Amino acid sequence: MTLLTLRGITKRYPGVTALDAVDLDIDPGTVHALVGENGAGKSTLLKIVAGAERPDAGVMTWKGQPIAAPTPREALLRGVTVIYQELMLAPNLSAAANIYLGTEPGHRGLLDASAMRHRAATALADLGLVIDPDQPVGELSVAQRQLVELARALVRDAQLVALDEPTATLTAHEVAHLVAQIEWLRAKGIAVVFVSHRLDEIRRLADSITVLRDGHRVWTGPAAGIDERTLIRTMVGRDVVFERCPPNRKADAEPVLSVRDVSRGRAMRNVSFDVKRGEILGLGGLVGAGRSEVARVLAGIDRPEAGSLSLRGQPYRPRSPADAIRAGVVYFPEDRKRQGLVLGMRIRENVTLPVLSRVSRGGLLQAGAERHLAQTAATRADVRPPDIERLAGTLSGGNQQKVVLAKWLLTDAEVLIFDEPTRGVDIGAKTEIHRQIRALADAGRAVIVISSELPELIALADRAVVMREGRVQGELAEPLTPEAVMALAFRSA
Numbered sequence: 001m002t003l004l005t006l007r008g009i010t011k012r013y014p015g016v017t018a019l020d021a022v023d024l025d026i027d028p029g030t031v032h033a034l035v036g037e038n039g040a041g042k043s044t045l046l047k048i049v050a051g052a053e054r055p056d057a058g059v060m061t062w063k064g065q066p067i068a069a070p071t072p073r074e075a076l077l078r079g080v081t082v083i084y085q086e087l088m089l090a091p092n093l094s095a096a097a098n099i100y101l102g103t104e105p106g107h108r109g110l111l112d113a114s115a116m117r118h119r120a121a122t123a124l125a126d127l128g129l130v131i132d133p134d135q136p137v138g139e140l141s142v143a144q145r146q147l148v149e150l151a152r153a154l155v156r157d158a159q160l161v162a163l164d165e166p167t168a169t170l171t172a173h174e175v176a177h178l179v180a181q182i183e184w185l186r187a188k189g190i191a192v193v194f195v196s197h198r199l200d201e202i203r204r205l206a207d208s209i210t211v212l213r214d215g216h217r218v219w220t221g222p223a224a225g226i227d228e229r230t231l232i233r234t235m236v237g238r239d240v241v242f243e244r245c246p247p248n249r250k251a252d253a254e255p256v257l258s259v260r261d262v263s264r265g266r267a268m269r270n271v272s273f274d275v276k277r278g279e280i281l282g283l284g285g286l287v288g289a290g291r292s293e294v295a296r297v298l299a300g301i302d303r304p305e306a307g308s309l310s311l312r313g314q315p316y317r318p319r320s321p322a323d324a325i326r327a328g329v330v331y332f333p334e335d336r337k338r339q340g341l342v343l344g345m346r347i348r349e350n351v352t353l354p355v356l357s358r359v360s361r362g363g364l365l366q367a368g369a370e371r372h373l374a375q376t377a378a379t380r381a382d383v384r385p386p387d388i389e390r391l392a393g394t395l396s397g398g399n400q401q402k403v404v405l406a407k408w409l410l411t412d413a414e415v416l417i418f419d420e421p422t423r424g425v426d427i428g429a430k431t432e433i434h435r436q437i438r439a440l441a442d443a444g445r446a447v448i449v450i451s452s453e454l455p456e457l458i459a460l461a462d463r464a465v466v467m468r469e470g471r472v473q474g475e476l477a478e479p480l481t482p483e484a485v486m487a488l489a490f491r492s493a
Contacts, residue, residue: 001064003028003160003191004049004080009058011044016385018044019055020215026160029189031182033196033206033223036235037426039384039396040212042195043084046162049193050082051075079159083149085168085397085424086337091138096120098137099152123151127181143174150181161185162193165397167201168424171287179205197426199228211235232427249442251279251462256446257298257316257329257415262307267293269470270307275415275446280437282461283450284485290470291450292334295417298448299331300324311415325354328414332404332421334450336397340404343393347383348374350392351407358410373410381406382432398429405436416440417448422456434460454482 006024010017019041026032034042047053051070060067062078070078089098097104099120105112120133129147137145146166153161163182167175182205185192196202202209206223211234219234226234255274262271267290275281283291296302298309300318309316311327318324321331333339341350351374352359359370374388381402383395392403401421408416418437422430437460441447451457457464464476466488473488 001028002026002061003063005061005064006045006049007059007061009045009048009055009060011041011048011053011055017215019048021058022212022215022217024210024217024220026191026193028159028191029186030207031186031192031194031205033194033202033209034212035196035199035202035209035231036212037398037428039214039399040235040426041215042212043164043396045212046082046084046164046193046195049075049160049162050080052082076156079157080162081149081153081156081158081160082162083146083153083164083166085165087142087145087149089137089145089148092136094134095124095131095137095140095148095151096133098148099123099133099155101152103156119155120151123154124148126154127151127184128177141174143170143178146170146178147181150185158190160191160193162195164195165197165424166194167196167198175201197424199231203228203231213237235427249278251276254313256312258310259294259298260308260310262294262297262304262309264293264297264302264305267470268297268304271467271470271472272307273465273472273475275448277414277444277446278441279462280441280447280449280460282457282464282480283448283467284454284457284461284464285467285473285489287452289467289489291467292419293470294467295331295419295448295450298324298329298415298417300329301331325411325413328412330408330411330413330416332408332416332418334419334423336400336404341392341400343391345392346389347378347392347395347403347406348388350403351377351388351410354407355410374406377406377410378403380409381436396426396429398425398433401425401433402429405433409436413445415446415448417450419450420452421449422451422453430456454485457485458482 002025004026006022009019009022011019022045036042044053048055051072051074054069096117100116105115117133124131124147127147127150129144137148166178170178182192194205203223209221209223210217211219213235256277257275260272263269271294283294285291297304300321300323316327318327337343348371352370359366359373378386378388383399383402383406392400422433437447437449449460458480461480464480464485466473466476466485468489476484
């Protein structure tokens with residue numbers, strides 16, 4: 001018997017239809033992948049299943065019986081758990097307290113802390129996570145916090161678990177462990193809805209796939225019956241191929257930015273490289289190799305303990321991000337939500353934040369000038385929808401990344417550092433961001449790209465500097481191949 005059936009689910013927001021008559025069937029003991037571009041409606045559909053949003057039209061049935069749109073509590077009691085990309089945990093509470101939050105075991109109105117700790121430890125051990133259940137969640141890694149959320153689902157006898165981009169910020173080892181837990185849930189007869197932009201994971205894990213595009217369900221079928229290229233075409237309505245395209249442009253002979261023997265603790269040790277105007281320099285290596293630490297020093301967030309930096313042949317010693325921005329160096333951080341945007345502000349306000357002096361006169365903001373500048377930048381970066389009065393926090397991940405891009409494009413920076421520029425971004429948005437990065441280099445900017453996705457690094461970089469354990473292992477130009485990058489990334493320091 002089908003566990004959950006959705007028929008004709010429709011959800012509208014002012015000015016946009018997020019879901020338009022979507023059908024979905026979820027069977028127990030299966031992994032059903034939900035895929036599509038950012039803004040296709042995946043997260044909205046999960047929120048409706050979890051009771052966090054109410055549909056404007058449509059019918060839901062649970063085990064063959066019609067049900068009204070549930071509240072979040074009703075969905076939990078029915079056995080539905082959604083683990084969002086932004087984990088819903090209380091960082092100051094222990095793992096055990098988070099697992100049993102709202103369902104604490106007790107006797108005669110008193111909390112049975114011993115039973116709570118014991119049951120929580122058992123649930124965590126079932127998922128392969130052996131930690132002190134009294135440890136605060138804020139001290140755990142992202143992968144460990146995800147398993148705490150899964151343990152919470154298990155102790156509540158979940159029958160359907162939905163995971164929204166669960167592997168976006170995990171290392172390869174952590175991904176492998178999470179995949180094993182998902183397979184374990186399936187073997188126990190629990191239905192799993194899996195949302196991911198990583199198509200290799202989807203084709204490996206999923207029994208069936210539903211593709212959403214612009215709020216419509218455009219295809220549902222077995223995962224075994226569709227190849228990756230066809231799946232991409234179904235998602236975006238066109239062929240998308242990431243291939244290495246050696247540039248037609250010619251970089252300057254002299255470097256615009258030089259890094260010489262820069263060190264900071266164990267994260268960076270005697271790092272040296274140059275980047276020139278008109279080129280894209282890739283920083284390759286495994287997660288934790290020291291690439292982001294290099295970016296933070298260049299962007300003025302951290303200060304080096306040794307070594308020197310030069311910009312346009314002059315000493316470069318940024319003491320803050322503001323110093324770096326004034327000097328013409330900007331940083332697109334890996335964590336766009338916490339470091340790249342103010343989610344509670346409008347697109348217009350985020351975009352013009354670094355250039356307020358250009359839209360102010362006598363200390364007063366010129367509203368018309370601000371709107372014009374923000375609209376021009378948002379259109380140039382292909383933000384969708386191009387409504388600059390929308391809150392940044394309401395946008396899909398790909399469009400949030402485009403807002404960050406729009407913001408820094410206005411600064412006319414000479415050196416642009418992209419740290420994981422397309423993490424958690426759909427294939428269509430990724431194509432547009434790649435186009436924008438190439439256009440910056442074509443226009444004579446110096447671009448540094450840090451990416452853990454080898455196909456992306458190979459497709460974008462003119463040269464690559466590969467790091468391991470805080471040290472530069474080597475530099476690669478043509479031929480720039482995945483095998484060459486990985487050989488350096490795994491080479492002993």
